[in-house]
Amino acid sequence: MLDIKYIRAELDAVRKGAEDKGFSVDLDRLIALDDQRKVLLTEQEQLRHDQKNAGKEIATLQGDDKQQAIQRMAQVSDRIKTLGDELREVVDELEKIQSGIPMPAAPEVPLGPDDSGNVELRVVGTIPEFGFEPKDHVELAQDLDIVDFPRASKLAGSQTYILKGAGALLELAVLRFALDHVVDRGFIPMMVPTMVKYEPLYGTAYFPGGEEQTYEIPRDNLYLTGTSEVPVTAYHSDEILEEDDLPIKYCGWSTCYRREAGAAGRDTRGLYRIHQFNKVEQVIIDKSDVEQSVEHHEFIRNNAEEILQAMEIPYRVVDVCTGDLGMGQVRKFDIEAWMPSRGWGETHSASRFYDYQSRRMNLRYRGKDGKVHYCHTLNNTAIATPRVLIAILENHQREDGSIRIPEVLVPYMGGRTEITQTNASGAR
Structure with a gap:
């Protein structure tokens, strides 16, 4: 499997390598999924950070303020779960495409169809x-x-x-x-x-x-x-x-x-x-x-x-x-x-x-x-x-x-x- 960082950095070389080997790969979809993965992951990490800080804040609150804060955190927990489900779907599709991308041949390998x-x-x-x-x-x-x-x-x-x-x-x-x-x-x-x-x-x-x-x-x-x-x-x-x-x-x-x-x-x-x-x-x-x-x-x-x-x-x-x-x-x-x-x-x-x-x-x-x-x-x-x-x-x-x-x-x-x-x- 090729490293996603390598694929992004050498996109044209990876595309040509796949073509030379006769493989059909959707690199544009792969890049779009990787971008989506990063967005979802960033939001998930931020919400977890907020959730951690909110826990400390809730401990200092009383009455309605505390209940409202707890409700907000429940919504955050639901969103984190939803993000996790979305992230798994994105990663599964990304890895499926990524696993089908061939290793480019060495430069000295002769070109040929079969x-x-x-x-x-x-x-x-x-x-x-x-x-x-x-x-x-x-x-x-x-x-x-x-x-x-x-x-x-x-x-x-x-x-x-x-x-x-x-x-x-x-x-x-x-x-x-x-x-x-x-x-x-x-x-x-x-x-x-x-x-x-x-x-x-x-x-x-x-x-x-x-x-x-x-x-x-x-x-x-x-x-x-x-x-x-x-x-x-x-x-x-x-x-x-x-x-x-x-x-x-x-x-x-x-x-x-x-x-x-x-x-x-x-x-x-x-x-x-x-x-x-x-x-x-x-x-x-x-x-x-x-x-x-x-x-x-x-x-x-x-x-x-x-x-x-x-x-x-x-x-x-x-x-x-x-x-x-x-x-x-x-x-x-x-x-x-x-x-x-x-x-x-x-x-x-x-x-x-x-x-x-x-x-x-x-x-x-x-x-x-x-x-x-x-x-x-x-x-x-x-x-x-x-x-x-x-x-x-x-x-x-x-x-x-x-x-x-x-x-x-x-x-x-x-x-x-x-x-x-x-x-x-x-x-x-």
């Missing part, structure tokens, strides 16, 4: 050339019997899957390798809830706006999260941290859920776009320092790149344009892995928010000067499965349909260096 305006920054790794007709991950996995789509559909409907045998072991290997990689770089591991209240989703700026993609549990007023970014970032909501403790680096491991509403017929074959998946997420809670936020943004992006490099997966880094940024994102880099059957596929998103999320969740720190500031927040995927398994299976396939295991994953696979027809069951 993902067609994203800019490729670099390609890392060598795209494999096969001396045979490569298979896609669905055919590879089904031939090895390490993924079962039909039975998953029988149990849970479309866009579901069951990993089995060496497929299950491979997913666990990837997740554990990524977790170890970021833990070695100072991140504190967390196993977090996948069901959360409305407030963490609002605080991280997924709500309002992301309800259609979110599974709801109405009986318990809970939601299934689409990323552990939500509970991890909100972990310190409504707290005041100490500057000496920042930055705090967390990595959350959780199962994630997305409805993928509107995705019918689009990337729905196989493991690319599914309703349930697992992810290790990097989150940094930082002090209010733009230069340090930029440095840590590079840091978490590099961590993800190192993970893909270690697994020998070609990828490219994309600078996400204004029209493809989320509401709170100042800048975002997508990392897209090479998947021979479909081309580039997004596997990571590295975002920085400055204080946008922290203002919504009241996440603050006390500086060394004693003043309280809102924190900066950043996040990036460390790894998300099973999507990245597409890249592993397809890039490391052999002509006989077996899969070479990247060397860094071999220790996590019980020493297996390949997945073949003879060891695909995963049993020892």
Whole structure:
């Protein structure tokens, strides 16, 4: 959420920032409501001041004078109550509009209406050339019997899957390798809830706006999260941290859920776009320092790149344009892995928010000067499965349909260096 003082001071920049991101916001109404809030608040405070002074005066009065003064104060009390009701209505409407105003993108973000305006920054790794007709991950996995789509559909409907045998072991290997990689770089591991209240989703700026993609549990007023970014970032909501403790680096491991509403017929074959998946997420809670936020943004992006490099997966880094940024994102880099059957596929998103999320969740720190500031927040995927398994299976396939295991994953696979027809069951 943007500070109302900032909005008023930088109205044209905020308006342009919203337009660049494709958001429609009524800033004129917001300013009018803020003016009205100030008028109501001033009158309310003055009446309370008068009420306090009148109490002392009434104590000195007698007879009719006292009764008349009491009646006047009763009228003042009624007016204060009315002002309180009016103020709540104004503030509710103001905050509703304010919560829908996006964070302006950083000046260096490319302008564009949607993902067609994203800019490729670099390609890392060598795209494999096969001396045979490569298979896609669905055919590879089904031939090895390490993924079962039909039975998953029988149990849970479309866009579901069951990993089995060496497929299950491979997913666990990837997740554990990524977790170890970021833990070695100072991140504190967390196993977090996948069901959360409305407030963490609002605080991280997924709500309002992301309800259609979110599974709801109405009986318990809970939601299934689409990323552990939500509970991890909100972990310190409504707290005041100490500057000496920042930055705090967390990595959350959780199962994630997305409805993928509107995705019918689009990337729905196989493991690319599914309703349930697992992810290790990097989150940094930082002090209010733009230069340090930029440095840590590079840091978490590099961590993800190192993970893909270690697994020998070609990828490219994309600078996400204004029209493809989320509401709170100042800048975002997508990392897209090479998947021979479909081309580039997004596997990571590295975002920085400055204080946008922290203002919504009241996440603050006390500086060394004693003043309280809102924190900066950043996040990036460390790894998300099973999507990245597409890249592993397809890039490391052999002509006989077996899969070479990247060397860094071999220790996590019980020493297996390949997945073949003879060891695909995963049993020892």
